[in-house]
Amino acid sequence: MSFTVRAPAKINLHLGVGAPREDGFHPLVTVYQAVGLCDDVTASRSPGWTLGVTVPDWIDADAVPVTGDNLVDRAARLLAGHHGVELHAAVSVAKTIPVAGGMAGGSADAAAALVALDRLWELETSDDDLLALAAELGSDVPFALVGGTALGTGRGELVEPVRDPTTWWWVVVPSGEGLSTPEVYRRFDELTPDAPAEPGPAKALLKALGTGDPVVLAGALHNDLEPAALDLRPDLSDLLELGEQNGALRGMVSGSGPTCLFLAEDADAAREVAARLSEDHGVVLVTNGPVAGAHVVTYA
Numbered sequence: 004m005s006f007t008v009r010a011p012a013k014i015n016l017h018l019g020v021g022a023p024r025e026d027g028f029h030p031l032v033t034v035y036q037a038v039g040l041c042d043d044v045t046a047s048r049s050p051g052w053t054l055g056v057t058v059p060d061w062i063d064a065d066a067v068p069v070t071g072d073n074l075v076d077r078a079a080r081l082l083a084g085h086h087g088v089e090l091h092a093a094v095s096v097a098k099t100i101p102v103a104g105g106m107a108g109g110s111a112d113a114a115a116a117l118v119a120l121d122r123l124w125e126l127e128t129s130d131d132d133l134l135a136l137a138a139e140l141g142s143d144v145p146f147a148l149v150g151g152t153a154l155g156t157g158r159g160e161l162v163e164p165v166r167d168p169t170t171w172w173w174v175v176v177p178s179g180e181g182l183s184t185p186e187v188y189r190r191f192d193e194l195t196p197d198a199p200a201e202p203g204p205a206k207a208l209l210k211a212l213g214t215g216d217p218v219v220l221a222g223a224l225h226n227d228l229e230p231a232a233l234d235l236r237p238d239l240s241d242l243l244e245l246g247e248q249n250g251a252l253r254g255m256v257s258g259s260g261p262t263c264l265f266l267a268e269d270a271d272a273a274r275e276v277a278a279r280l281s282e283d284h285g286v287v288l289v290t291n292g293p294v295a296g297a298h299v300v301t302y303a
């Protein structure tokens with residue numbers, strides 16, 4: 004018996020960041036959107052515990068930790084411990100979400116693993132318990148369970164769905180080399196010594212979402228981590244400019260970066276922007292959102 008669960012990458016349409024809390028995390032007010040770049044996690048019956056990862060050509064396999072500290076290992080141990088069951092399954096992760104790219108690929112894998120193993124082990128964990136376990140694993144993991152578009156607060160782990168009936172089209176340009184999220188937050192602290200204790204609300208973005216108009220949304224996109232990511236990776240500024248000169252309504256860094264995102268008017272416009280960017284950048288992806296959170300796609 005095996006289950007395959009698909010979990011989406013996230014982007015942050017609004018990412019407001021405050022001064023670090025006592026626990027070192029930063030308070031966030033963010034609007035997440037789940038987009039159609041997904042990882043698939045397959046969990047099959049097995050007497051022991053094994054974990055494998057497959058990646059497309061353009062992802063560096065060495066960049067994905069497969070043992071010990073992998074979020075999938077941690078998710079499995081946490082779920083097994085919560086129910087007092089033994090850790091036994093053969094798990095494989097098929098990645099298409101950029102690694103260390105600011106799109107919460109590791110968090111998607113953890114969310115998918117929780118759902119797949121819950122099914123495989125027939126645990127019937129409640130939604131509230133799954134969300135609590137997800138929050139223990141990482142700030143973005145609860146959102147990977149919920150998907151769609153959602154307001155994130157706390158350190159990002161408190162998620163509340165937001166109505167978002169439009170399909171928005173994005174061009175995604177991953178970077179060969181990842182950025183470390185803690186390093187980007189540290190640079191944010193250096194660049195923003197006067198950050199507020201609580202970031203302001205995401206009013207403008209939520210209002211823009213309601214219009215269904217990509218031109219309005221483009222004007223409301225906001226990422227407080229972008230200056231820090233650009234400070235660490237100045238080359239990304241040229242890429243953002245190139246996209247905007249070639250039909251994108253707006254370019255922005257995704258989360259803590261270095262993946263860059265471009266909002267396009269519609270699907271055709273997204274394909275045109277992607278074609279132009281792919282003349283200079285090896286991997287350029289077109290996707291849309293919002294899409295569903297972690298869900299079973301195959302029972303075998």
Ligand code: C5P
Pocket residue numbers: 027028029030031140141142143157158159184185188
């Ligand atoms: O929660 P997660 O494990 O994904 O966070 C990774 C790192 O990113 C944290 O250790 C912390 O350095 C930084 N972070 C933060 N504030 C947040 C979320 C993440 O400082 N709200």
